[in-house]
Amino acid sequence: MSTTTMTHDEAHHHDAPTGWRRWLFSTNHKDIGTLYLLFALTMMFLGGASAMVIRAELFMPGIQLVDPDLYNNLVTNHALIMIFGAVMPAAAGLANWMIPMMIGAPDMALPRLNNLSFWILPAAATMLVLSFVVPFFPGGGTQINTGWTLYPPLSTQVGMSMDFLIFAIHLLGISSVLASINIIVTLLNMRAPGMKMLKMPMFCWTWLVTAFLLILVVPVLAGGVTMLLFDRHFGTSFFDAAGGGDPVLFQHLFWFFGHPEVYILLLPSIGVLSHVIPAFSRKPLFGYNSMVGAMLAVATIGMVVWAHHQYTVGMSLGAVTYFMIGTIIISIPVGLMIFNFIATMWRGAMTFETPMLFAVGIVLMFTFGGLSGVMLAVVPADMQYHDSMFVVAHFHYVLMPGAVFGLFAGVFYWLPKWTGHMYDERLGKLFFWTNVIGFNITFFPQHFLGLAGMPRRIIDYNVMFTEFNVVSSIGAMVFGLSHLLLLYIVIKTIRGGKKAESRSWEGAKGLEWELDSPPAFHTWTVAPQIK
Amino acid sequence: MINHHTNNQKHSTSPARRSKDKRQNRLRIISGYALLMIGLITASVAQAEYGLNFPEPAGAVAQEIYDIHMLTMQIATFLLIIVFAFVFYSLYFHRKSRGYQADQHFHTSWFGQWSWVFVPVLVLGVDLTIAGKADAVLKKVWEVPKEENIMDVKVTGHQWWWEFDYLDSGIKVESRYIPKEESGDLYLREVDNRLVLPTGTKIRFLHTSADVLHAFWVPELAVKKDAIPGYVTETWVSLDREGIFRGQCAEICGTWHSRMPIVVESVSPERFAAWTGEQQAVKVAKAAEASADKVWGKDDLMAKGKTLYDTKCGACHQVTGLGLPPAFPALKGSPMVTGPLAEHLDIVINGKEGTAMQAWGSLNDLEIAAIVTYERNAWDNNTGDVVQPADVKQAR
Amino acid sequence: MAIPEHQTPELRRKNIRMVWLLAGFALFIFLTSFPFWTGLFRIVGDQAAG
16 A cells, blocks of 8 residues: 555544544554563563562571562562563564564554453453452462462462462463463465565564464463462362372473473573574574475474473383483474574674674573583482472573573664664663673582482572572672663663664664664555565 | 774874874774683683582493583583684685685685585584494493392482482481571582482482482582483482582472482492491381380470471471461461371471472371471461371371 | 555465464364373263263
């Protein structure tokens, strides 16, 4: 549709609505992307605050700040808020902002569905917060002292908080399935003429796979928690051995969702890296096709190795051998991805702006986390590592660099495009260094704690674990506080700063950089031709 | 960072000079970081006494596990060094500020065309090395040897204590944490009754749980297994040195998950035989005392009841009787405890479904009588009731 | 509130068809990936019998 044929009526529709209506009724992918990102930022601080309480409590042996049930509830909330509230919405925010601009589409395929899938989130977050709040009222029952895995029978002992949480998970699940459907339809039907699947930007590819994974596994989690709800209130005994059920069944259902979830968190950030590293190395991504193949392999194999989270439940020798080999095999496609990133940097002309600093940090630290993952995959050794602080260290090394730093890199990379202003590079670098150093001081010592025999999710520990816990807690405070700097940088960039050019970075390639910074409210109303 | 900032100051030297300054500054930064890292590593090695690795294994199975842990860790470290070396080489030499021109055809060279084949092959080689060794160890660790004279110990997790049943001798050990005032530096690593095991004997643990999931973990023994209500899982060990090995519950099990230490005392077979004898004598004496048709005085029951209550009930309902509401109701002034005796006995013997209150029916009549008498009279409850073992027998 | 008038009717139909397909698929996973119904039927059966 070109401007010359646009009627007066249509032109009227294209005006950006103002005030709260602009946001509540928004069908614009850019506005909804912004909403997602702001929601994620808010939840990151909420989840971060619970992590700070956890680390403050673990700073010294003994029970100083919170009681054990509250502590366990914070452990539960930290995980759920960070995964469902911060990382997934942030990745969805990037997808909403960037996918239509990258594939030359005017908007998402289903704009009103898009509005729905975002506005379910605040409701879900409210339910989650309520689950935390009700135990403080008379008759509220016990707190959710199970960890985010919600294993029965412990989770059937919990009070009404658990019901709030189950419904929160249902809402979060519906939201992400709807968002995934929208993204898949957009990517399959809305590409600009001439953009073949294998010409799609990598970020779009990663989100296509992520969206399919979400549709495959989120309903399984929904099923699992529904059964939990039935066990709690309607006299069923899916997970109750006394009634002929099996407590381990829940673990299988949970991890059938939970393990692909790791890749759901990881892949969008891999997509961001596939843009950031070539841009700042000033040469094309090394091995585009093998990257797509590796990603499909990770998603496929990742679907069938869930039980490596439950090596200690007493599976048969055959079963654990299968899950061990399968898990170790995942290192092949993941190794290929890392190799492609290093080969992209190799013989490039690199500069180190903040997004690139994060990208390099990811390549190094994610490799480290991946290698400790191979150690964990080995069943006999896992009999030691399982449920120890070593595991906590491992998955934070995978998820912080793998998912969160990737999102940071994406935010810094595209912030000039979104706001039309360059962020303050000095502050950006300062944020990177405080963040990464704080992160390493926090989680590196936890490897030693785990090996020495400290289990995870304990509120109180023997004096032999004091030293490393002190170091870890101090690191955590630095790490936590550094995010205030992120908030400051983002606000400062939105309010003003050096004018960003359309192509904000020298080496940036792709359709999104053909648009103004900031882009018009509606972009690509005339689809570009891809050669 | 400071060095870096001074670079940004405008000064009137020539561009060549500036870039040389820049390079020197950068070298200074790099060497600064290198020193910092060396410092950190030395500092952490100096902490070695606090444990950087698993403790010394106490048996053959544990040794195998320790060896495969070391092998994978060495392979991982080796790969990490390679990756870091390539990345840092690239970061240093392939920089725009050094005037390096990006090679726009690197990804279309033969290397770019074929890397997707040989990289996976290399990784597969590493994987097979690890998987092959792991598979061999796994077979030894996983399958319990089928031997007639293997010693069976049933390990039952409770909220929040461990029960060890020596199935061959019928001895039962209840193992609970010791409060800080009495255990001092061993707080959360010491228990009242240890799990005593003989060296040089193959031992099979049968894990199960009375309530929620728990997990048995002693790093020196290396085998960890979940305790699942209604199911029995098994592991086996064979200890080859004497000593005291400490571990704790590894699967979150509610409020006092942190208060479930496990202490294994590994002794010679002779001392183990002596210990078994002692335990059996104690057991016989206790049974005799409980079954004697004796009417007990209130003071005796109260004294016995206090000891039993403090160890068995105190973790939840608290020694003060005030509980930890809402999960663990107070017993002081509670209508359950001051009300009809039959209901009180029923909840103690059979537990209450859907809550953390478990069935205590495995205690003998005298023990239950003492606990109930104590609860009905302590903390100003003063009902004046004296419950006799015979009453408990009737209530069962 | 803007109607997505950037889509031609054919594209719109194609999009919506695909949405129903994917939603149906998600529902299918939800219903079949766990033995929900077998469990429910067993319980119903037990109650009818006993």
